[in-house]
Amino acid sequence: FSSLSSKRPASSPPRVPSVLPWFGTALSFISSPDEFLARCRKQYGNVFRMLLGGREVVVVSSISAISSIYAADHNVLGTHETHNALYAAVSGGKGNSTEVYRVVSHLIFPMVDQRLSRRSMGDLTAPIAQALYGKLKPYTQMKNARVTLMKFLTEPLCFATNVIMFGTRYPQDTYEDLRILDETMPERFYSVPFWFWPSVKARKRMLRQIDDYLSTRDFSAEEDGWIGSAFKKLFRENDVARHEACCHLLTFQWGMHTNTFGIALWFFLFLFSHPDALHAIRNEVDRAIKEDFGDLDSFLASVNPQVLDRPCFTSLTSALLETMRLTAIFVALRVAETDLQLKDRGGTVTVRKGEYVLGNVQAVHMDESEYPDHRKFVFDRFAHNDHREGRLPTDGQPWFSFAAGRHLCKGRYLAMYELKLVAIIYLYLFDFTPVNHESRSWWPPRTTRRNLGIPRAEEVFVDIRLRHHA
Numbered sequence: 427f428s429s430l431s432s433k434r435p436a437s438s439p440p441r442v443p444s445v446l447p448w449f450g451t452a453l454s455f456i457s458s459p460d461e462f463l464a465r466c467r468k469q470y471g472n473v474f475r476m477l478l479g480g481r482e483v484v485v486v487s488s489i490s491a492i493s494s495i496y497a498a499d500h501n502v503l504g505t506h507e508t509h510n511a512l513y514a515a516v517s518g519g520k521g522n523s524t525e526v527y528r529v530v531s532h533l534i535f536p537m538v539d540q541r542l543s544r545r546s547m548g549d550l551t552a553p554i555a556q557a558l559y560g561k562l563k564p565y566t567q568m569k570n571a572r573v574t575l576m577k578f579l580t581e582p583l584c585f586a587t588n589v590i591m592f593g594t595r596y597p598q599d600t601y602e603d604l605r606i607l608d609e610t611m612p613e614r615f616y617s618v619p620f621w622f623w624p625s626v627k628a629r630k631r632m633l634r635q636i637d638d639y640l641s642t643r644d645f646s647a648e649e650d651g652w653i654g655s656a657f658k659k660l661f662r663e664n665d666v667a668r669h670e671a672c673c674h675l676l677t678f679q680w681g682m683h684t685n686t687f688g689i690a691l692w693f694f695l696f697l698f699s700h701p702d703a704l705h706a707i708r709n710e711v712d713r714a715i716k717e718d719f720g721d722l723d724s725f726l727a728s729v730n731p732q733v734l735d736r737p738c739f740t741s742l743t744s745a746l747l748e749t750m751r752l753t754a755i756f757v758a759l760r761v762a763e764t765d766l767q768l769k770d771r772g773g774t775v776t777v778r779k780g781e782y783v784l785g786n787v788q789a790v791h792m793d794e795s796e797y798p799d800h801r802k803f804v805f806d807r808f809a810h811n812d813h814r815e816g817r818l819p820t821d822g823q824p825w826f827s828f829a830a831g832r833h834l835c836k837g838r839y840l841a842m843y844e845l846k847l848v849a850i851i852y853l854y855l856f857d858f859t860p861v862n863h864e865s866r867s868w869w870p871p872r873t874t875r876r877n878l879g880i881p882r883a884e885e886v887f888v889d890i891r892l893r894h895h896a
């Protein structure tokens with residue numbers, strides 16, 4: 427992007443018409459962002475404008491424009507509104523928005539970036555794997571059971587990540603409340619009416635527990651975990667008021683889990699609906715455990731980022747990235763702090779100070795020339811790319827599911843290693859059969875139309891059976 431002299435005439439991409447003067451297209455966008463963006467792009471092309479709840483939004487859909495958005499810093503394309511809106515939606519906090527944003531962007535994000543570096547993950551993956559397996563143990567005593575897939579996959583993961591990241595002092599029974607709150611997040615974020623009482627109570631309970639957690643005078647990596655101890659130090663050193671600290675921690679908890687849970691669920695759903703992929707990845711996992719580690723216990727004891735990035739898990743890595751390609755929809759809304767031009771294919775798109783930009787990631791991820799058979803789940807789509815330790819084998823391809831440039835997701839290593847651990851441990855231990863397997867009535871799963879960037883699949887029940895070697 428480049429700054430723009432205010433004297434130049436603004437280019438004018440087509441405008442999506444709306445009958446509602448202030449809301450504009452907000453109702454259609456909010457009720458189903460993916461369908462709405464796809465419809466508008468078909469009708470108005472790669473760049474168009476729309477009025478979204480009083481905001482003038484320029485939507486862009488090219489690789490170069492989305493890369494330019496992610497290359498821009500906060501002084502050019504501000505994210506404060508989105509971060510403040512998320513903080514308020516998750517925690518109900520109504521603090522001074524400038525201060526809330528300062529704590530998020532100047533204190534929490536740099537700390538998280540450092541604490542969740544790939545190097546740090548070296549000491550964290552084995553403890554997470556062991557805690558996850560410990561939580562799954564009861565299921566390994568049963569021959570078979572019927573479970574809801576989301577809870578079966580993510581409750582142990584939530585427990586394991588929390589205990590390692592936030593320590594033994596962190597409340598261990600927050601999963602249900604987090605899920606209740608998460609269910610209402612699109613409505614909260616977009617300020618749409620909904621039945622709020624259960625989630626208000628869930629949020630209150632979590633805030634109370636987090637308040638207890640933050641109340642200890644001392645803190646240590648053992649009892650407060652790798653991230654929890656850093657949060658406590660950061661809040662104390664910067665005199666962040668207790669209630670605000672609780673709201674920040676709750677918001678972080680939500681951000682740490684929501685996308686990872688969603689991707690874990692979609693990954694397994696894609697595998698169940700593509701038996702060839704399930705077969706190939708299960709074989710890969712079985713082979714790696716047997717040949718590279720001997721057995722699951724040795725894997726749990728020695729797993730680390732190098733191990734998880736090894737070529738022995740190439741298909742698994744590829745299938746996870748393919749799941750994310752198919753499920754990412756858009757880039758968080760940003761406001762132009764200055765007049766600017768975004769690169770867009772051969773030309774540029776003008777954005778005026780005060781206007782908003784929205785990157786339509788789905789358009790790039792569904793571009794047939796970039797991704798042949800773009801609608802299909804091709805589990806080994808990225809398997810033949812360059813798989814190097816610490817790098818995603820998407821280099822050279824337009825893949826924005828963890829964002830890009832200076833806004834790359836700060837939890838990407840944690841997320842990838844968590845997802846790999848879940849995939850390896852569960853596929854090694856269990857056979858899965860979705861209920862109503864024969865009729866395939868569970869596929870495709872119904873999705874709630876409203877979402878915050880990843881479609882939300884409704885619950886699927888599965889029968890699990892312990893595999894013979896487990």
Ligand code: HEM
Binds near residue numbers: 681689759829
């Ligand atoms: C599969 C799971 C995940 C996906 C798909 C994902 C995706 C993303 C995306 C697309 C962004 C950029 C948002 C934007 O600026 O438009 C982002 C930012 C961020 N993510 Fe993740 N994320 C995941 C897991 C995590 C985890 C586990 C954490 C850990 C705490 C995390 C922490 C963050 C943070 C702190 C940012 C803000 C970065 C910034 O604005 O500079 N994410 N993530």
